[in-house]
Amino acid sequence: MAVLEVKGIKKNFDELQVLKGIDFSLEKGEALALIGASGSGKTTLLRCLNFLETPTRGQIYVNEKLIYDASNPSMLSEREIRRNRLHFGLVFQSFNLFPQYTALQNLTLAKELLARETPEYKKNRKDVLDQIKTEGEALLASVGLSDKLDFYPHQLSGGQQQRVAIARALMLQPDILCFDEPTSALDPELTGEVLRVIRGLAEKRTTMVIVTHEMKFARDVSDQVLFMDKGVVVERGTPADVFEHPQEERTKQFLERYFEE
Amino acid sequence: MDAVLNAITSLNEGFLFNLQLFGITLLLAIPLGLVIALGSMSKFLPLKWLTKTFVWIIRGTPLMLQLFVVLYGPGILFDIPMSNRFLAAEVAFVINYACYFSEIYRGGIESIPKGQYEAGAVLGMTRTQVFFKVVLLQVVKRITPAMGNEVITLTKDTSLARVIGVTEIIMSAERFTKQGLIWPLFSTGLYFLVMNGILTVLLSRIEKKMDYFKA
Ligand SMILES: Nc1ncnc2c1ncn2[C@@H]1O[C@H](COP(=O)(O)OP(=O)(O)OP(=O)(O)O)[C@@H](O)[C@H]1O
Numbered sequence: 468m469a470v471l472e473v474k475g476i477k478k479n480f481d482e483l484q485v486l487k488g489i490d491f492s493l494e495k496g497e498a499l500a501l502i503g504a505s506g507s508g509k510t511t512l513l514r515c516l517n518f519l520e521t522p523t524r525g526q527i528y529v530n531e532k533l534i535y536d537a538s539n540p541s542m543l544s545e546r547e548i549r550r551n552r553l554h555f556g557l558v559f560q561s562f563n564l565f566p567q568y569t570a571l572q573n574l575t576l577a578k579e580l581l582a583r584e585t586p587e588y589k590k591n592r593k594d595v596l597d598q599i600k601t602e603g604e605a606l607l608a609s610v611g612l613s614d615k616l617d618f619y620p621h622q623l624s625g626g627q628q629q630r631v632a633i634a635r636a637l638m639l640q641p642d643i644l645c646f647d648e649p650t651s652a653l654d655p656e657l658t659g660e661v662l663r664v665i666r667g668l669a670e671k672r673t674t675m676v677i678v679t680h681e682m683k684f685a686r687d688v689s690d691q692v693l694f695m696d697k698g699v700v701v702e703r704g705t706p707a708d709v710f711e712h713p714q715e716e717r718t719k720q721f722l723e724r725y726f727e728e
Numbered sequence: 729m730d731a732v733l734n735a736i737t738s739l740n741e742g743f744l745f746n747l748q749l750f751g752i753t754l755l756l757a758i759p760l761g762l763v764i765a766l767g768s769m770s771k772f773l774p775l776k777w778l779t780k781t782f783v784w785i786i787r788g789t790p791l792m793l794q795l796f797v798v799l800y801g802p803g804i805l806f807d808i809p810m811s812n813r814f815l816a817a818e819v820a821f822v823i824n825y826a827c828y829f830s831e832i833y834r835g836g837i838e839s840i841p842k843g844q845y846e847a848g849a850v851l852g853m854t855r856t857q858v859f860f861k862v863v864l865l866q867v868v869k870r871i872t873p874a875m876g877n878e879v880i881t882l883t884k885d886t887s888l889a890r891v892i893g894v895t896e897i898i899m900s901a902e903r904f905t906k907q908g909l910i911w912p913l914f915s916t917g918l919y920f921l922v923m924n925g926i927l928t929v930l931l932s933r934i935e936k937k938m939d940y941f942k943a
């Protein structure tokens with residue numbers, strides 16, 4: 468069963484058409500690597516999935532339920548969007564941790580706010596909060612940061628910050644976790660620790676969409692590769708297909724240029 | 729000895745006006761400034777431009793002139809003369825300072841990276857939650873130094889109220905100059921120095937309180 472199905476997504480910024488009809492689907496436990504030249508629309512696609520942009524056309528299904536249809540404006544109310552975007556998590560290139568909160572508080576904040584809307588919270592406030600805190604601690608431990616729970620973001624290295632950001636996204640147990648070039652803002656010696664965490668998630672069969680310029684990593688970690696150029700999916704397939712036997716001229720050129728460097 | 733006591737009492741009474749003007753202005757201009765800031769960032773363009781023009785006028789003209797306008801304006805325009813001079817001073821100060829504060833707030837709010845809002849949104853927070861739980865404290869931290877400057881300026885500006893006849897401390901002191909007593913006038917400076925000394929300590933405490941994070 469497809470966890471995610473994207474149909475005919477188009478996105479215009481005024482005159483500029485950035486996405487020209489994107490289709491793909493993702494099975495539970497699959498990792499999809501999204502590659503392509505700068506400006507091809509990868510970030511825009513992730514932002515559409517997380518409703519940071521509203522697609523001009525197209526539909527999004529999660530677990531076979533229609534959650535977004537561009538031709539149905541009632542799906543655009545703030546409430547609907549807020550509920551639906553919880554299917555997705557997003558890890559940003561620039562981490563975007565909340566500077567006034569510790570690593571642990573960065574994880575627990577959103578979950579606590581969501582918990583407030585539930586009836587259990589009113590009954591067992593303390594238990595609910597303890598539970599959330601325990602979950603947060605466990606997640607930080609799972610990304611190797613159990614000794615940094617009470618550190619503020621500025622006291623952490625870039626790699627550590629990004630690991631906190633990944634844990635923060637996992638905290639709400641999204642169906643699909645999206646990464647937008649998670650290592651691009653990092654010094655080269657810090658990319659390894661972040662890639663290792665993502666690799667670990669792939670081994671645990673976390674459903675993911677990963678935008679990356681790390682081709683070797685994409686090849687190792689993904690089950691499916693999408694090569695985008697100028698707002699369209701030019702080629703798709705298993706990593707072996709796309710990286711070893713690209714069919715399209717544009718894919719070949721892109722990979723050649725990439726592996727020359 | 730009586731003359732000295734008399735002068736000091738008079739200065740104290742005058743300074744009470746400065747303090748009241750200071751206190752009420754802060755109390756009202758701080759929230760009003762936020763309302764104006766939101767207006768000047770509104771997506772509804774007529775409101776945005778109206779607010780911006782108003783702020784431009786207030787910031788572009790002397791506070792001294794604004795005091796006169798508030799004192800005489802209602803009488804000339806609507807035939808309801810402003811009888812209470814202190815009230816007139818209060819209104820002029822609140823409007824003037826709210827406009828300055830609004831620009832500081834706007835700068836602070838606009839300086840918060842878009843990524844902070846987006847990170848909150850993606851985690852399922854409402855706009856209100858993002859503003860109060862994520863953005864606000866960062867804004868407060870960023871604007872505290874600029875607000876501190878304005879607050880210190882305000883203490884001294886309160887003396888301007890004398891131009892419309894509010895007997896604040898300097899006006900009180902001047903009466904003694906006419907009687908040949910010059911020291912009361914000069915000692916008004918001490919009042920302001922002590923007050924600003926206290927404020928400076930308070931402000932740096934507030935800044936220290938927010939030192940635990942970087943924004
Ligand atoms: N808010 C916006 N308004 C106007 N144009 C935009 C906006 N966001 C993105 N674009 C344009 O859309 C195109 C695709 O941008 P996008 O960021 O999705 O590319 P990308 O594939 O992520 O590139 P990169 O590898 O450099 O991150 C670019 O031409 C960009 O200038």
Ligand SMILES: [Mg+2]
Binds near residue numbers: 510511647
């Ligand atoms: Mg991008």
